[in-house]
Amino acid sequence: MDLNTITAVSRPQTRSELPVWTPGDAWLAGGTWLFSEPQIHLTRLIDLADLKWPALTITDSHLSIAATCTISQLDAFTCPPDWLAAPLISQCCRAFLASFKIWKTATVGGNLCMSLPAGPMISLTSALDGICTIWKAGGGEQRMPVADFVTGNQRNRLSPGDLLRQIDIPLPPLKRRSAFRQISLAPVGRSAALLIGSLDGNGALKLTVTASTVRPIQISFPGPTDASTLRTAISEEIPDDLYYTDIHGKPLWRKHMTLRLAEEIRAELLGATPS
Secondary structure (H helix, E strand, O other): OOOOOOOEEEOOOOHHHOOOOOOOEEEEOOOOOHHHOOOOOOOEEEEOHHHOOOOEEEOOOEEEEEOOOEHHHHHHOOOOOOOOOOHHHHHHHHOOOOOHHHHOOOEHHHHHHHOOOOOHHHHHHHHOOOEEEEEOOOOOEEEEEHHHHEEEOOEEOOOOOOEEEEEEEEHHHHOOEEEEEEEOOOOOOOOOEEEEEEEOOOOOEEEEEEOOEOOOEEEEEOOOOOHHHHHHHHHHHOOHHHEOOEOOEOHHHHHHHHHHHHHHHHHHHHOOOOO
């Protein structure tokens, strides 16, 4: 869609060239949502393409995902063989149920910044204990877990002019055994519940609940847990008002599916029979 209120496009090549943020500005990365509907409140786009951030970088301690990394770049990434959680990348990329055009354009950072409950990059990076690096509008940086970055439906901790720079995934979560569950009301519908579980070498279980809730919820257990304990923990950690409602699923059904999928994950990771 043409954005006919735009009067200027800035193309900075370094952080020092980022313009002073003013009302009417918007960051442009993939633009798949930006150009999908009228944006009559906008007058200037700040194009991030010329910053040329490396899409994916492995260090001794983490995997760094640039905010401008596209879904197709992430999906095509070849992970080291000891990254047992690597299948989550492909599973979450496919939770978009989007065309190849979207895959080649939409970005990981854009998905986080839209902060929709069903954002699968939120699911992936929060489940892998991702840490956001934010370039503050006034200078400096702020780091916070992805699970804390998203605060609600289309709400997050960015202030006007803040820019999500990257998401760092520590290596230990990438080496955990994992289990993925996702459900939609329709075969090609938006996720109504997307849960990811992981099990570390000491038997600690972590469950990340997304899509069914307005923000990511993480529940940890220090060791193997039974079905009753899991169900009680979910009921205590996720009050009814945190379950999301829209045409893709009502809260009561989302709650039911969250409990069911969580038990399937527990059983898969612990080798138990689902209760």
